[in-house]
Amino acid sequence: MLGPTSAGNLPFLPEPNVSIQHQPTIEMKSTLKMLSAAAVLTAIPAFQTGCTPTLTTDQTTIAEVKPGVPGGKVTQVTALNATVTAIDTAKRKVTLVTKANEAFTVTAGPEVVNFPQIRVGDQLKVSYTEEMVVRMVKPGEKIATDSTADVSLSPEGKKPGVGITTKGQTTATITKIDTGSRKVTLQFADGSSEKIKVRDDVDLTKRKVGEKVLLQLKEAFAVEMKKP
Numbered sequence: 106m107l108g109p110t111s112a113g114n115l116p117f118l119p120e121p122n123v124s125i126q127h128q129p130t131i132e133m134k135s136t137l138k139m140l141s142a143a144a145v146l147t148a149i150p151a152f153q154t155g156c157t158p159t160l161t162t163d164q165t166t167i168a169e170v171k172p173g174v175p176g177g178k179v180t181q182v183t184a185l186n187a188t189v190t191a192i193d194t195a196k197r198k199v200t201l202v203t204k205a206n207e208a209f210t211v212t213a214g215p216e217v218v219n220f221p222q223i224r225v226g227d228q229l230k231v232s233y234t235e236e237m238v239v240r241m242v243k244p245g246e247k248i249a250t251d252s253t254a255d256v257s258l259s260p261e262g263k264k265p266g267v268g269i270t271t272k273g274q275t276t277a278t279i280t281k282i283d284t285g286s287r288k289v290t291l292q293f294a295d296g297s298s299e300k301i302k303v304r305d306d307v308d309l310t311k312r313k314v315g316e317k318v319l320l321q322l323k324e325a326f327a328v329e330m331k332k333p
Contacts, residue, residue: 160185161205172306176239176318185231188333192225201229219265226333227264234325242276242317250275250294259329266329274321284309291318 163184170177187201190208197220200210213220242248252273259266280298281290287309292298303309 160203160207160209170304173308175241175303175307175312178236178238180234180236183233185229187229189223189225189227189229189330192223199223217265218261219259219263222262222264223330224332228331228333230327230329230331232325232327234323236323236325238319238321240319242319248274248276248317248319264330264332267327269324269326271324272322274319276317276319279312279314279316279318282309282312282314 163186164181166179166181168177168179185203187203187209189199190202191200192198193200197213197217198210199213200208202208252271254269254271257268275294277291277293279289280292283289287303287305288300289303289309289312290298290300
């Protein structure tokens, strides 16, 4: 379920049609931990590594908002590309090197049934897409709080691969409006609250305590191993 940790990503802040591209350095644990759920190469804790190296990813963030309209959409895509440089079949270890020439070794657990299909030179592609849509709830509108998840795995005998998509939505209630600091306080279903900065082009005098905000989050995670 969406909650206050997601609220920090609310698209109240960015200017319209902002596109930012950069290459942040992140911990391998935070980047690859999703692989464990996917059981592709098995990540933390099944990703057995002697250290926690940092890996460079490609990241793109795009914000779409309408001037004067609260909310909008923010899409962030994080991608990691690496090449298999060595395989220890007996120990089920795979060594990979990113395009930034960062080497790391992972251990594939027994649940990785397509491990025998991995070859030196194969290209590992990992992508994580997070899309958040935020808007005001219309008066009288009924919103169902729910979530769904879909998982697809590559057939046995093919290169390892997985796709995971989750969708969820929830609402938050405006409990306070501070026009001076241009912040609103949102209260979530679990009782927690968070202050959110509102864009300068949004007229806060038109907003009222008690109004609800809809938050929709879609996450897509994909891993595929391909021939070069």
